[in-house]
Amino acid sequence: MMLRPDALEGRIALVTGAGRGIGLATAKMLAEAGATVWLNARTVGSLEQTCAEIGNGARAVYFDVTDPAAVREGFVTIQKECKKLDILVNNAGILRDAVIEMASVELMDDIWRTNLRGVLLCAQYGARLMARAGGGSIVNVASYIGRFGNTGQAVYGASKAGVIGATLSLAKELAARQIRVNAVAPGVIDTDMIADLPADKREKLLGSIGMGRPGTAEDVAKLITFLASDMAGYVTGQVVGVDGGLVI
Amino acid sequence: MDKLVEIVAKSLMLPAEKITEELKYNSIPEWDSVAHMALVTELEDAYGIMLETDDIVGMSSVAKIREILSKYDAAA
Structure with a gap:
């Protein structure tokens, strides 16, 4: 890390x-x-130990990104305690595969509410807090699938393509309010x-990665940390892949 | 001076005498979406509140803002 x-x-x-994966690795970094x-998660109490381990004043704020009132409460808490957000x-997202003929309306709504509307709601309140502090950086976790597609992932892919669309417009x-907005597009993590x-699907998937290994949550966290920092101070509206040369 | 009128005047960068109860969002060049968000910030700071998105959208006039603020127990 050059930071x-x-x-x-x-x-x-x-x-x-x-609570885990890319989000946890990013919080640590x-x-x-x-x-x-x-750190945010849905289940109250689930992050206390993690916060203690991370240190540096890390704290938990529990809300479900699909619940607009709860999202607002979360940001109100941050505003009250810290007076700003930078x-x-x-990162919160869910992955559920379904071939199009078997994608239920419930599955579609679940995925969009979390992966897309959740991003918009958090960006809405986040931008308001950042504008007060004179600027900030929003990093949205999209996906390789949102750019290039994959079998069985029309719904998930649509949600992630939506995240990319939101990123471009938000940027x-x-x-003008000095808030940068970028997205990362992880491959197989x-x-x-x-x-x-x-096992067979997993094997095939790994074979499609140029660098021959799946990415780690830390690989993605490094990119997110870079985009969040002043090192990327003039970078906005970008979708950056972190996929080890994946082609599917 | 009325606190709300003062805040609106400051946010829209207009003299206070131009701020009437009937003044509407987007009816004058000074009250565009950018000024609206500046107004939101000023109101939140002045009253120590965080406005709900529906209320930000609903702040269509000075009178309407006054009505919305009363919901937050913010004496306007």
Whole structure:
């Protein structure tokens, strides 16, 4: 990491879906770079130990990104406690595959409410807090699938393509308020999300990665931390892949 | 001076005498979406509240803002 250890000193960050995987790795890395991190998850009490381990004033804020009132409450808490927000990482997301003929309306709504509307709601409140502080950085976690597609992932892919669309428009809308908005597009990342794949599918997937290994949550966290920092101070409206040369 | 009128005047960068109860959002160039968000910030700071999105959208006139603020127990 080229970032100085104190690169994010004094910054307040919020990471949604920070209980595990990319969200957890990102929360840790932001804290290592000096930020005070708010970790978010749905289940009250689930992050207390993690926050203690991360240190540097890390705290938990519990809300479900699909619940607009709860999202608002979460941001009100941050505003009350810290008076500002500098970094928002919209990571909370769900992955459910279904071939199009078997994609129920419930599945569609679940995925969109979490992966897309959740990002918009958090960006809405996040931007308001950032504007007060004179600017900030929003990093949305999209996906390779949202750019290039994949069998069985029309719904998930649509939600992630939506995240990319939101990123591009938010970047333009919020630039005047010095809020940068970027997205990362992870490829195959070795998290719980792919752990459940059948062995043959998993094997095939790994074979499609140029670098021959799945990415780690830390690989993605490094990119997010870079985009969140002043190192990327003139970067906005970008979708950056972190996929080890994946082609599917 | 009326606190709300003062805040609206400051946010829209207009003299207070131009701020009437009937003044409407988007009816004058000074009250566009950018000024609206500046107004939201000023109101939130002045009253120590965080406005709901529906209320930000609903703040269509000075009178309407006054009505909305009363919901938050913010004496306007």
